[in-house]
Amino acid sequence: MKEFYMSLALKEAWKYQFLTYPNPAVGCVILDKNNQILSIKAHEKQGEAHAELNAIKEALKLLKPEFNFPKEPNALHEFILTNHQKLLQNATAFVTLEPCAHQGKTPPCAKLFSTLEFKKVFVSVKDENQIASGGAEFLRQNGILVEMGILEKEGRELLKPFLKWQKGAFKLFKLALSLNGSALGKFVSNETSRIYAHQIRSIIDLLVVGGGTLRKDRPILDSRLCGGKAPNLCILSHQNLESFDKTISAFNVKNRQIFTQIPSNAKFLMYEGGAEFLKSFKNQMDMFLIFHNAKFNQEENVKLDLELRPLFKGNFKEDSYGIYELL
Amino acid sequence: MKEFYMSLALKEAWKYQFLTYPNPAVGCVILDKNNQILSIKAHEKQGEAHAELNAIKEALKLLKPEFNFPKEPNALHEFILTNHQKLLQNATAFVTLEPCAHQGKTPPCAKLFSTLEFKKVFVSVKDENQIASGGAEFLRQNGILVEMGILEKEGRELLKPFLKWQKGAFKLFKLALSLNGSALGKFVSNETSRIYAHQIRSIIDLLVVGGGTLRKDRPILDSRLCGGKAPNLCILSHQNLESFDKTISAFNVKNRQIFTQIPSNAKFLMYEGGAEFLKSFKNQMDMFLIFHNAKFNQEENVKLDLELRPLFKGNFKEDSYGIYELL
Numbered sequence: 001m002k003e004f005y006m007s008l009a010l011k012e013a014w015k016y017q018f019l020t021y022p023n024p025a026v027g028c029v030i031l032d033k034n035n036q037i038l039s040i041k042a043h044e045k046q047g048e049a050h051a052e053l054n055a056i057k058e059a060l061k062l063l064k065p066e067f068n069f070p071k072e073p074n075a076l077h078e079f080i081l082t083n084h085q086k087l088l089q090n091a092t093a094f095v096t097l098e099p100c101a102h103q104g105k106t107p108p109c110a111k112l113f114s115t116l117e118f119k120k121v122f123v124s125v126k127d128e129n130q131i132a133s134g135g136a137e138f139l140r141q142n143g144i145l146v147e148m149g150i151l152e153k154e155g156r157e158l159l160k161p162f163l164k165w166q167k168g169a170f171k172l173f174k175l176a177l178s179l180n181g182s183a184l185g186k187f188v189s190n191e192t193s194r195i196y197a198h199q200i201r202s203i204i205d206l207l208v209v210g211g212g213t214l215r216k217d218r219p220i221l222d223s224r225l226c227g228g229k230a231p232n233l234c235i236l237s238h239q240n241l242e243s244f245d246k247t248i249s250a251f252n253v254k255n256r257q258i259f260t261q262i263p264s265n266a267k268f269l270m271y272e273g274g275a276e277f278l279k280s281f282k283n284q285m286d287m288f289l290i291f292h293n294a295k296f297n298q299e300e301n302v303k304l305d306l307e308l309r310p311l312f313k314g315n316f317k318e319d320s321y322g323i324y325e326l327l
Numbered sequence: 328m329k330e331f332y333m334s335l336a337l338k339e340a341w342k343y344q345f346l347t348y349p350n351p352a353v354g355c356v357i358l359d360k361n362n363q364i365l366s367i368k369a370h371e372k373q374g375e376a377h378a379e380l381n382a383i384k385e386a387l388k389l390l391k392p393e394f395n396f397p398k399e400p401n402a403l404h405e406f407i408l409t410n411h412q413k414l415l416q417n418a419t420a421f422v423t424l425e426p427c428a429h430q431g432k433t434p435p436c437a438k439l440f441s442t443l444e445f446k447k448v449f450v451s452v453k454d455e456n457q458i459a460s461g462g463a464e465f466l467r468q469n470g471i472l473v474e475m476g477i478l479e480k481e482g483r484e485l486l487k488p489f490l491k492w493q494k495g496a497f498k499l500f501k502l503a504l505s506l507n508g509s510a511l512g513k514f515v516s517n518e519t520s521r522i523y524a525h526q527i528r529s530i531i532d533l534l535v536v537g538g539g540t541l542r543k544d545r546p547i548l549d550s551r552l553c554g555g556k557a558p559n560l561c562i563l564s565h566q567n568l569e570s571f572d573k574t575i576s577a578f579n580v581k582n583r584q585i586f587t588q589i590p591s592n593a594k595f596l597m598y599e600g601g602a603e604f605l606k607s608f609k610n611q612m613d614m615f616l617i618f619h620n621a622k623f624n625q626e627e628n629v630k631l632d633l634e635l636r637p638l639f640k641g642n643f644k645e646d647s648y649g650i651y652e653l654l
Contacts, residue, residue: 001364004364031363032361034359034361034362034363035361035363035364036358036361036362036363037328037331037362037364177506177507177508178508179504179508179617179635180504180508180628180629180630180631181504181505181506181507181508181509181623181628182508182628290506292619294634294635294636294637294649294651294654295633295634295635296508296629296630296631296632296633296634296635297630297632298630298631298632299630300628301507301508301509301627301628302507302623303507303623303624303625303626304507304623304625305623305624305625306622306623307621307622307623308506308621308622308623308645309621309645310621310642310645310647313640313642313647315637315640318635318636318637320637320640320647320649322621322647324621327621
């Protein structure tokens with residue numbers, strides 16, 4: 001069953017893939033001393049609780065609904081260390097990444113498990129990060145059983161975007177298709193899919209689009225559906241930026257920087273466009289985020305040769321989406 | 328958490344959707360007295376164990392690996408009634424359909440729960456079948472807590488094919504597409520997807536194809552990938568059957584009946600074909616089984632107007648598939 005619980009943690013983490021930038025996507029499942037599932041949670045966003053803290057909070061909430069948890073991660077951490085009442089003594093955790101042992105923006109998660117007297121912690125992937133690693137060793141020194149390498153291949157796939165943007169730049173291509181492969185039409189994806197895309201836009205360093213799309217669709221390319229920050233823009237075009245109609249909405253977003261070349265300090269870039277843009281840049285991409293709605297239409301499909309390997313598949317109501325890498 | 332456990336039972340049942348014909352697809356999850364998950368199983372095929380029996384067997388196997396269970400469902404049922412050692416006393420079950428209370432091809436599942444002294448049985452959908460129903464009442468009379476209606480909407484969706492073929496004919500359209508919506512090419516889907524399609528072929532009453540496909544692809548249309556029975560064929564064509572080249576493989580399958588009109592006694596029919604065939608029959612279909620591989624190509628897509636509603640999404644390695652109904 002340990003692979004089953006780890007798969008729940010991995011799946012939960014994938015739901016927040018990209019959104020945790022610059023942090024890694026991490027998931028955590030907690031079982032009580034009798035192996036009853038208490039919580040399945042993930043790290044959702046930089047600056048918010050780590051997956052372990054989130055899952056422990058959720059587990060305690062189930063056991064003590066009267067707890068009034070503070071929202072801020074440091075205060076939450078402190079609250080739990082003070083008020084846990086040994087409610088999670090001999091509990092088990094499944095974490096997709098080795099719990100951190102260092103004081104970062106939030107206190108170390110390994111400390112949480114030891115103070116709360118967990119019995120066992122299963123880990124998918126060892127943390128190779130020099131600063132944060134050492135969690136497993138810390139846990140063992142504190143008498144907690146640690147088993148590493150549960151669904152390790154899957155755990156490594158979850159970490160791929162993080163490892164890429166940590167070392168250099170991570171490039172994601174976003175494409176929205178109908179069930180029969182057409183990228184045409186204004187609202188191909190439903191609102192839930194577009195909210196996810198806007199959430200990604202709100203945390204990336206750069207949104208990269210083609211000049212043609214900008215002229216034709218005159219989009220605003222912001223993050224309004226999630227109330228987030230509009231991304232800086234890089235417009236790749238054969239034509240001079242001066243020649244563009246400046247009443248196009250994308251040019252009139254407050255505090256937006258606009259580039260015509262990729263700035264070297266951009267670590268997480270999302271490319272958005274249709275068939276031609278994909279054809280031009282497919283081989284430079286690290287991953288592809290492809291939405292499919294549930295409709296056939298009469299439009300032409302995106303035609304190009306491209307073999308992908310799915311890493312995750314999810315659903316947003318009637319839409320589905322896949323996160324792929326080049327085969 | 329009860330919705331979570333029921334969703335696991337539903338998902339497991341969907342994996343065997345269509346394959347249980349003429350029985351309904353049913354899933355079952357079993358928790359021990361401390362709410363630890365012991366098993367997640369489904370009814371897989373007519374004549375084999377019901378979901379409840381399968382899940383109970385799996386749970387006991389986990390608790391007593393030395394048990395040597397008979398395979399035949401009646402013998403398995405008897406073995407469990409005799410050898411359970413109260414190992415599942417106070418256990419909880421989540422079943423997508425009210426457990427049967429009648430002696431059918433196998434003994435009643437409700438009896439299993441009462442003899443093994445389960446504490447509680449959660450049910451998604453009440454069994455409206457006159458013969459099999461009464462399971463909840465039987466359980467309650469035997470002191471077992473019963474809670475009906477957990478994820479009932481989802482439970483009813485799972486039963487749709489069964490309710491349709493029970494009352495008349497259930498028509499499924501199978502379509503295999505590339506990620507960009509083309510139905511062209513010989514092996515669009517991978518072997519795992521095709522095995523599922525062959526499993527369905529092996530249990531349907533009738534495979535319906537167009538004359539054009541037959542002439543062009545010269546397929547055999549059997550169930551060789553799962554070693555099952557080749558389905559009877561209905562060839563819908565404007566041309567007389569006499570005019571077909573009889574060396575086409577499909578005509579040379581042993582014990583295959585070939586029709587040119589849908590026989591009225593066919594209860595489960597699968598339509599297979601491409602864009603034109605789908606266009607002709609889409610409005611008569613009850614459901615659509617659509618496979619997508621993970622490749623873009625240079626081929627034309629399937630063009631038609633068709634809005635669908637997904638009921639289930641699954642994956643077969645790099646392929647994904649959806650089961651849809653008309654919106």
